[in-house]
Amino acid sequence: MRVSLRWLAEFIDLPTEAELVERLTLAGFEDVEISSTGPDLSEIRVGLVRECGRHPNADRLSVCRVDIGGGELIEVVCGAPNVAAGQKIAFAEVGTVLPDGTKLKRAKIRGVVSTGMICSDRELQLGDDHDGIRVLDPEAPVGAPLPEVVSIGERELEIGITPNRGDATSLIGLAREVRALFDGELRVPETEPPETGAPASDAIRIEIDAPDDCHRYVARIVRGVRVGASPDWLVAKLAASGIRSINNVVDVTNLVLLEFGQPLHAFDLAKLSGDVIKVRRATAGEKIITLDGETRELCTEDLVISDSESAIALAGVMGGANSEVGDATTDILIESAHFHPSRVRVAAKRYGLKTEASYRFERGVDRLGIGRAADRAARLIAELAGGEVAAGSATAEGAAPSFTEEIRFPTDRSNKLLGTALSKPEMAALLERVGVRCTDAEGEDLLCAIPSHRTDLHRHQDLSEEVARIHGYDRIPVTEPIGVLRGVERPRLWRVAESARDALVAAGLTECQTLPFLNAEWLEALQLAADDPRCRTLRLVNPIREEEPLLRTTLLPSILRIVQQNRSRQLGRIEIFELGRLFRTDGAPSQWGGDLPRESLSLVAALAERDEKGLWEAPNSPPLFFKLKGIAKKLLNQLGYVAWFPSASLPPHLHPGAAAALEVEGVVIGSVGELHPDVATAFGLDLGCAVMELDLEALQALPQREVQFREVSRQPSVRRDLAVVVDIDQPAGEVLEAIRKTGGKDLISVELFDRYAGKGIAEGRTSLAFRLVFQRFDRTLKDEEVTKSTDRIVKMLAHRFKGELR
C-alpha cells in the first residue's frame, strides 16, 4: 500500500521518517520505504551566480558565470529577467537529463557559448512558472543536489501489509499502528452527514438472500448531486495511492476506502429497477458486464448485488456497467457492506479481478465500521457534489460473522512462550497500545476485549505476538533451550547419499543440481520402450516452461544436457554427477502414503571426453567405460559392498556392446555403459560419453555392510605372470574368474594387466596377460608347489578357453 505522508499526518502526528520506517519494519510491516513523487532532480545542483552581465548581442539575455563548487566557473546564457549575481539557483550541467527527457547540450546562443542551464520551475516540472528562474534559499550549499534543498513532490510511504492485517490497509489503520508504536492522538474525520432528504428506507429495501455471505448491508442515498471533476486535493490523495480520479462521487467512495479501509460502491439510483437491492447468489449462466467492460458469465458460487431484475455488481469485487455513475447521474445509492472474505476471494480469483475492494474484503473489514463509512461518504458527496442526503440508511443483516470479542490472556503462559518476565500491568499496558482493552482477572490472567477491526486475534498466542511486537522482539532475552538429550537419527538414505557424493568427488567428478522438469521429447530421445515405467510421468498444471511440463522419472536427460552445454562451452573433459529424486507413478507405493508418487533418490554420473590430453594426464588412460566401472566399484566398496557387472538386462540408452548392469548382493541397482550413439546424437553430443545410473533407494534397502578386514600373511609371496592367447570375443572376466577358481587357496590375487591383439597374434585371437600372486599363511611356498598350480591353470585354460601360452 502506498499513501501520502502528509495525508497520514492529518490522522496522527508522525515521528521522523527514519524512526517511522524503522519501527514499522520491526513491528511486522514489509518493505517499508519513504520516497518522493515528482521528477528525478538528483542531477540538478545548487549553483551560485557569481557574475551576471548583458549578452553582447541580445538585450534580453544575460551571460552568467556560475559556481557549482567544481572550482571553475561555468558560463551560461540565461533568458530569465530575474537572474542576478549573488543568487543561488538550480543549475543543470551539460549532459544532465531534464525531467522532460531531453539531454542538455552545449549551445551557442547569439554567438556566446552556453555550457549548462539555470532552470525555471517549468523546466524542473515543479510548477508552471516560466517567467523566471527558481531562486533558491541563500543558505543552500553550493553543489548540493537539488532534492536536498527543495522539497519535490509528495513524500510517500510504501508499506507491505501481511495478509493477517486487513485492519492496517487504511489511513486510519496505519495511524492506529503509529499510535501503538509512538503514542499520540488519533484524529478521525467527521462522518455525520447533513440529512435533509426523506428517509432512505422509504426509497429502497435491502434483502439478503445469502445471509452467510453477507453479514450486513447498508445503503445511503444522496439525491440531486452534480457529478463532475474532483477538487485537486482529492485527486492528489488518490493519486498518491495509485488510484485514478473518475469523478467526484466515485472518488469520494475511493477516498473513504483509503481512509477507513471499508470498500464502498456508488450506484446510479435511477438506473436501478424496482425499489429493492438484493444480495444473492448468481444463477448459473447469469451475465454481468463489469465496470472494466468485460462480460462475465457467473456461476452459483458467485455473490452478486442485484436490483429487481438483474445483477448490478459482483459483490465485493467490482460494480456493473448497468448501474455506473456517470455525468448524467443525479441520485446515487452508496453501498457499504460486510461480505464474507472467502466468498469475495474466490470470485476475485475466478475472474482475475484483484481490486482495491476485493483486497480488503478478503482480509476482513471492521464489522462495526460499515455504517460509519457510508456516513462519511454521504457527507463528503454532499460537500463536493451537492445534493441532499436522505435521512438514515436502508440496512439489512445477514448471519453474524465469526469473530472473537474477548480472550482470556494468561500472562504467565505468555511469558513462558516468549521467554520474557513482564508483569501483568506491563502486559496490559502493551496490549492497550494496540487497542485491546484489558481488565484484571484472577491469578495471572487478563480479560482482553478485542477491537472489532482486529479480525486476526483469536487466541492468547495471538496476543503474545502483539506483546512481542510492541515490546520489541529485540528485547526478548537470548536463552538456550533445556531438554532431554537424545541420540540423533540420520536416515540411512541420507548417509548412503553422502557417502556416494564423497566417493564421486574423490574420483574427480563435480556435483550438479538441476530443475526436475522434463520435456517429453527428452524421454523419446532416450529410446525408451513405450511401456517403460519412466514414460509414466506426472505433469505440472502450470509449468515454468511450457515445453517442460513433466516431473522427472530419470536423471539422464538433465545430465546429458549438462554434458552438451559444457561441451558447447568448449570444455574437453566433463566428469559430473547429480543426485535427485525421481517422481514415479509406475505402481510403486509412495513412501509417504496416499496418492503421492514414489520419490526415489537416484544418482547419475557421466564422463565425457574429447581426445585432448593435458600435461599430466596418462597418455593411455582407460576407455571411459572402464573408468566409470572402476568408479562404481570403488563407490560401492566404500559402502561395504562388492559390485558385479553382469551384461544382462541393459537399459536401451546404453551402447549394447559397451555396457553392463550394476549388481549388488543379487539385486540390480543400476547400470554403467557407453551412451548409445543414437542417444548421443539426440542430445547433440559429439564426444565419447559413459553414464552410470544408481538407484540409491534400492541400495539403502540392502542389508548394511562394512568393509571387512582380511588377514595379511607374513610369509613371502611368489609372483607369476601368465600370457594366454584366446579367441578375441572371449570375455576376459570369465577367464579371470576361472583362473581364480582353479588356482586354489594359495592364489591370493589375479590381475589382468594387459590385453593385446595384433602383430604376432593370430587373426581372431587375443593375448591376455595375468599377474598371479601365490602366498600361504603358515610357511614359505615351494617353487614346485607354485608350478603345480600354474600347470593346473594352464591346462584348464587350454581345455576351457582353447588357450595357448604365449
Next chain:
Amino acid sequence: MPVGADNLERLEEEARREIAAAESLQALTEVRARYLGKKGSVAGVLRSIGDLAGEERARVGQLANATKQRIEEAVGERRGALERSDRDRALDAERIDTTLPGAEEPPAGHLHPVTRVFRDMVEFFTSMGFSIEEGPEVETEYHCFEALNIPEVHPARDEQDTFYVEGGNVLRTHTSNVQIRAMTGRTPPFRFIAPGRVYRHDLSPRHYPMFHQIEGFLVDEDVSFGDLKGVLYAFGRHLMAREIELRFRANHFPFTEPSAEMDYACLLCDRQGCGVCSNSGWIEWGGCGMIHPQVLENCGIDSDRYQGFAFGMGVDRTALLRYGIPNIRLLFEGDLRVLGQV
C-alpha cells in the same frame, strides 16, 4: 741428508698444497698415495730414521707420525669437500621446474555449493541434538498448506506461487510440510531439522523456481522464543564463522504465532549499507516463530501442555554469499566453469 723437522714441515706444506689442488676424488687418492702410501714420502722419512740415534729417532718418529696424521686429516677434509660438491652437482643435474602445475590425478571433483552449505548446517544441528527428517517434494495440499493454517480461501495462499501437479497435489513451496509429517504420531519432546528442496513458480532475476531450505523445530513443555533466538544466534555464529548480529522483525506466518523474520547484519559492510544488502545493512535470513497451537493440534499434540519453535531459512542465498556467486541461476545451470571453482 739428516732427516729433520724442517724436512717434515716442507713435506707437509707440499702435501697440503697438492691436497688443496686435487679437483677430484681420484686425484686426491693419488696425492694421498704419494705422501701416505707404503712407498710415499712420509713412509720414506720413517724408513730413513733407522739411521738416527735413539733419542733423535724417537723425536723425529713422533714428528713424522704427527705429520702423517695431519696430512691424513687434510685429505679427509678435502675428500668431504669434494664429495659434497659432487653431490651438489648431481643434485643440480636433477633440478626440475617446480613452477609446473601440481598434477591433480584424478582431477579435483567438487561438491555442489548447496551440498557444502547443507553439510555445514546439518553438522551444526546434529551437534545440537536435532535429528534429520525428510518429506515429499510432491506434497498434498493438506500437508503443504491446510495443516499449516493456510486454507485455500486465505490470501496467504497467494504468497506461495505454487506449482500444481495434475491430480491435485503440489510441489512443496517450503519444507514446513515436514513439520506436519514428523510431528504427527510423535510425542514431544523432540527436535528435528528438515533439509530439502522446494519450488516456487517464479523465474526472475533474483528467483529460481527451485531452491533449498532447512527447517528446524523443537517441541517441549517449556521452550520459548528466547530459546529460539539462542539457537539461531549459535547457528549463525557457526555458519558465518564469526560473531553476528541478528534482527528479529515481527511478521506473519500462518503456522507460527508469534512469528518473526530474521535478518543478520551484513557481514560485508557491518551495517553501513552496500550492494550486497541493498544498502539496508541487513540481509534477510529466514522466518521463525513459536509453532501455532492449531498446527500442534493438527498433528495430535496437546497445545496446552506443549509448545515449540520452528524456523526455516534459505540455503542457496547463504551459498551465494559464502562463495561470492552473484546469481542463483549459476548454481543450477551445471556450468563446470562455475561449479569447478567452489
